[in-house]
Amino acid sequence: MSLTRTATGSSLRNSSSFPAAEVEASAGAAPVARRYVPGSGYATNTARWSVDLDDGRRVFVKRALDDVAAGWLRDEVRVYASVAGSFLPRFVGWHDAPGETLLVIEDLGDAHWPPPWSSDQISAVLATLDSVHETTPPPGLPPLEAARDRLDGWPAVAADPEPLLSTGLCSPEWLEAALGTLEATSRACVLSGDALLHLDVRSDNLCLRGEQVLLVDWNFACVGNPLIDLVAWLPSLRLEGGPEPWELVPDSHGLAALLAGFFASRAGLPPPETAPTVREFQRRQATVALEWAARELGLTTLSA
DSSP, rough: OOOOEEEEOOOOOOOOOOOOOHHHHHHTTTTEEEEOOSSSSSSEEEEEEEEEEEEEEEEEEEESSSSSHHHHHHHHHHHTOOOOOOOOEEEEEEETTTEEEEEEEOOTOOOOSSOOOHOOOOHHHHHHHHHHHSSSOOOOOGGGGGGHHOOOHHHHHHHHHHHHHTTSSSHHHHHHHHHHHHHHHHHHHHHOOSSEEEEOOOGGEEEEEEEEEEOOOOTTEEEEHHHHHHHHHHHHHHHHTOOOHHHHOOTTTTTTHHHHHHHHHHHHHHHOTTTTTTHHHHHHHHHHHHHHHHOOHHHOOOOO
């Protein structure tokens, strides 16, 4: 979904500095070799390494480069330390001190990180999301409903449509005719629920090891309507050669409109400093989500 939260005006720490002592304390073994792992996502305020330990284990280390990323890691640890599930990589340890926050989990370099996708792999992710949603959430996770104002971008588009129109995703005439329906649908869709949610399901946040699906980057974890995890994944899946979203979710109950508004309200904005490429990805996802929402709501084509 690329719900990337970004730091503004923050000073990034040295990304090449490897915290060997902190890794040893967190993992219980000394690092003997390491390889820097470029991030596959869109935020640039974390550093990552694949690390060999002197006890024969290989682990993955993610280090925060600013205070925003440190908060993300604390949010992730809330899940890793409290939830048991086959969809989670093994939690090794973590370190949290002023100026130095890092997370250590098992290394997943031997897994398949899609794309490409097969139909069996898509089915495996669907089954895994069911398992996630059936898992009791850990204490302290926020409700998805609390994020409605951040997710629903249509009020921002109504206040200033120019960023969206500058992308060429839709015509002014189409937006004028469709905006009221999109706003009302997004405002009315149900976000409440008691399911554990990942809320950022996409290919750079999941991998497959045989038939097992593992989800990483749990910093958006919350509690709410389980359908949103699937709805939020499908535009990026479509961009990677997957099926049309409505083939997997014939009725999103308004969540497609909500998702379209999230992407549409951001796609035309300047890129944030710590996620310089995220706007183009949001624009591409908006293309899919807008078509999906228009189809579901019986709106005219985007070019009309």
